[in-house]
Amino acid sequence: MVKSLCLVLLTFVPLLWFARESDGMPDPARRDLLMREEVSRQTGGLLTLTAAEQKLDTCLHRLKEQEMAATLFPPAEHFFKAKLLIEKSPIYKLLQKMPKGAALHVHSSSLVSAEWLVKNVTYRPHCYICFTWDNSVRFLFSNRQPFPRWDCFYWQLLESLRARIEDNAGFDNSLIQHLTLFTEDPDGEYPNQDVVWEKFEKAFIAAAGLITHAPILRDYIYQGLEELHKDNIMYLELRSGLSRTYELDGTIHDKVWTLKMFQEVTSKFKQNHPEFFGARIIISVHR
Template sequence: MVMSLYQAMVAYVLLLWFVEVCMGMPDPRQRDMLMRQEVSRQTGGRVILTAAEQRLDAYLHRLKQQEMSAAQFPPAVHFFKAKPLIQSSPVFSLLRKMPKGGALHIHHSSLVSVEWLVKNVTYRPHCYICFTWDNSVRFLFSSRQPFPRWDCFYWQLLETLRAKMGDCTDFDNSLIQNLTLFTEDPDTAYPSQDIVWEKFEKAFISAAGLITHAPVLKDYFYRGLEELHQDNVMYLELRSGLSRTYELDGTIHDKIWSLKTFQEATKQFVADHPDFLGARIIITAHRALSVSEVKAAVKEAIQMQRDFPDVVAGFDLVGREDSGRTLWYFREALSLPADLGVTLPYFFHAGETDEEGTDVDQNILDALLFNTTRIGHGYALAHHPLAKELSRKKNVAVEVCPISNQVLKLILDLRNHPAAVLMSEGHPLVISSDDPSLFGTTGLSYDFYQAFVGIGGLKANLGTLKELAINSIRYSSLPPHLKETGLAMWQNKWDVFISDFL
């Protein structure tokens, strides 16, 4: 149950009256009412918990108090150093079991753990590797040794290379290192945003030759859904540029082939796991493209959504905001659906920056002007009171990805994350993981932990978690009848979760 609007208004009027008449020593009753009013405004603050949920909430509160008083508080430490601490956390253990709803902000190239890519995909026949001049790697499946190219002068068959080594543990670990940002000393390895983003983009390029091999792609999608399901996530909206895929003989498949492969993998997974709701794709184009190229991408997305309405959710622009072109730069291309009289939902990345006052910083407002359905990251939203008010009025949820923001050096201590303000105000929020494989995670549990313990602080309670999970279905791109189905499925899982705790 949630407090009605009328009840909230009455409470607010009473609050103002109490504050106005207060003179001298404040009345403890007034203080209690103020505190209750403030708590009621936060995310989950108006969720009324059952007796069983209250017991779990009290238990979680005690656990959180213990972790916040520990010598090392995980959200205040870089995630790569905090990960072992989080894994040993009783709060994290509970969050892994909790039904988290949907993952609404994950990128295609980082959907699946790099361990699976290295220990499964690179062990398949005909997989070649090349070590580039800039200390990176490339992979390619081919029926014969690939020809040299500008970034790869010599290709080696991995099967042959491993046969010469005997024990391949160190070698495989080095491949994993090339496909992830994870390092034991992140402060030394990544002293600036430019350096961490350079490694970030290199990792995507390195993985591309594995993921875009046609026989791998369906397994890749299925495995990604499996890893989400294992983390008690029941729905996915995947951002993907739908790269062309290739066969062993060099045959190239178009984007429609990739889209159909995603559709088939999802159908198969739902058939195998009836408690999984499904998955959709948000078509993406890169910010480095020209206006004409983005215009072509928007036209393509319109056609794909027309042909695959159950699969294609909408469109987004991706890539680093600080070095990419702004939404306003692409205004002609982004106005195309309206000019054509068609609907193409937008899910814009906006405000993934700490450069306040720049043209990039204005992406937040421009995203809202272009009627974005959700805001990806929205890190800068707290600096834009008008945009914040408009997004709340339009009921536009912010996709908060705490670990991504920290690893990509927007913030050091997650207790200071701007989403803390949004959460305290009850702004529409969902929690997601952005690029989990690059950060050494799977699913949503790690990001839920950072949001619940770090960003939410001691005030965040079971009602907060409950509302965040429900939001992931409520603010999804699903049509109303499937949202109802999804919420019913989630509620059943939630009831079992509470029952198992008792």
Template sequence: MTSLCQALVPWLSLLWVARVADGMPDPAQRDLDLLMREEASRQTGGRLVLNAAEQKLDSYLHRLKQREMSAAQFPPAMHFFRAKPLIQKSPIFKLLQEMPKGAALHIHTSSLVGAEWLVKNVTYRPNCYVCFTWDNSVRFLFSERQPFPRWDCFYWQLLQSLRARIGDTTGFDNSLMQQLTLVTEDPEEEYPSQEVVWERFEKAFMAAAGLISHGPVLQDFLYRGLEELHHDNIMYLELRSGLSRTYELDGSIHDKVWTLKLFQEVIKRFTADHPDFLGARLIICVHRALSVNEVKTAVKEAIQLQKDFPDVVAGFDLVGREDSGRSLWFFREALSLPAELGVTLPFFFHAGETDDEGTDVDQNILDALLFNTSRIGHGFALARHPLARELSVKRKVAVELCPISNQVLKLVSDLRNHPAAVLMSEGHPLVISSDDPALFGSSGLSYDFYQAFVGIGGLKANLATLKELALNSIRFSSLPARLKDSALVTLQNKWDDFILKHS
């Protein structure tokens, strides 16, 4: 039998060649083509039909991606801190920078603007004090007189005087910038575990807080952040904010209503200066380290703030590291309040930002859906929850995918292995966002789009993938239906201009 099969192989091969030469389709090849087309139609963007100009740009992108994937150094397989210079040289990245990306739906206030602007602009303002703590972190405070000891700070120094004494202004400023980001030359050595990188992550947030929560700074900071997003061809923002107590030089504290009015004023001024920017809304956040009663109070407050500022407040979320924090189920009494009170408070929960399968934290994905979350922040664990995947597709609950954040915070090292590859392959609703871009030495969305498109999506991801991800950012935003429709028209017009320019 073996010898017979061996004898038949050359004959069958000749027959197949003859059939192809005669124009007769091979049945197996035809079936394979059908399967491949069906599978491709299910991926993100698989149902979109590209016009001739889009197809031309898509072919060009495909060739560029083949070249980058075959290079000795493949950026998505490297830590972002090492890959960033390579990404900046990529022709794909340059195209993505020009591409209209729609909305940024998952960014935290404290990381909206780069550390360089904070250090070289904000810390040079009058009355800025600095303190170095026992654990080698830094705190800032604006004050009309030398501050009293507070937090871990026993001695505050006026930055203007300190710089004059040090002399090496460049070196000193660089050291301050290092305190405000996670960026380092050797991330693997510097951050050997999730615990270490998260500790450094939270210290950077605390360092920035004293600068950003000063009233005059917050106003400039928000405007600058919108400028950076607009420059990256982003047209709308949903910002996660704890509405930290904003303070003045004399130490007086503003309430959250004052801060929301400030945000409202900045958005009004920015959209007047940039008519193609659609605006921004806030998702009010509290830390998951709080007690149930404290979160109850926060939920009630968020309900009232949304009632008072319906165009500004989008909803509510819990933030902080999931693995060391309390689960969503722990706060079920607080999160059930809107339904019990008969009011609507949309939730936008961080859920599944973990690689600890089977834990209570891992179940946050199901808890988020149980409490009718509008979107899922990160959703790294979603791929291993088939029921949650099914429910989120049925309910049109998009995942806010933040590739660089997931890598830097050590959930995945090689982005080709990111579980969102499964979600992209089956067309699960996704949006791309950047989480804490300033802390990662990133900005806008282009870097995260690159990592998702080239790394997670692989060679299958194409121009239609990019187009659907951009459209999704408007579809799954909290904008009212009427504004969504007009935003989608605006985005399509921007997309057409982009295609025309590069076709």
């Protein structure tokens, strides 16, 4: 009887101990150890912060808590509504000053802001505009009025058109809307993905007439590098189909000319900004 009782105790006491260890309540010390090990395996997890870095980390953490406690939390809003909040955000302004390394997937058609295209490029001489039947626009630089084509029956010199318009600021904003997806009512304007994609395609087609003009393309690449550099980006990989570029007289340049021009502009930018590492083109196709 005593022997049987001892056997029972030897069998069940270890099981009770094991059940305590696996009952869903782990040892807090072991849990903290596991969390520290997980953090150590993250990028930079083995680095020890200096006193100044710890001070910055504390400041950044405080700013994040303040932003999360605000009435409007940018990540919870539609991007079109959150964009202004983000630009005013202390965290955004802080991150903007920090080095970013590289931008590895930028398309040549969207390298530069739409504001620069409208308020700089469309004000240059010999720029023509046409309003299409499907509520879009086309641009073309020419030393004479372009001939009508299937999607553009009437080309107007932008300089002359602006001279007849009283509200040039409003007109420029309407052009910017043609070159972007931005709208104050995204849910109503884009009820489904097909509508968004159609507007997306129209924006790139509209910009193409500006960007593929040879003198503009040269300035466009340089301006794009300037805008990236302003955000402390030090290297660029640009995806491009290398569309043919044109001159005022209609002369067409091939892809080799475009590649050489890109190389020249990048070299010039590096001379003016020695800390910039460089840029390369990744040839892609339209999908």
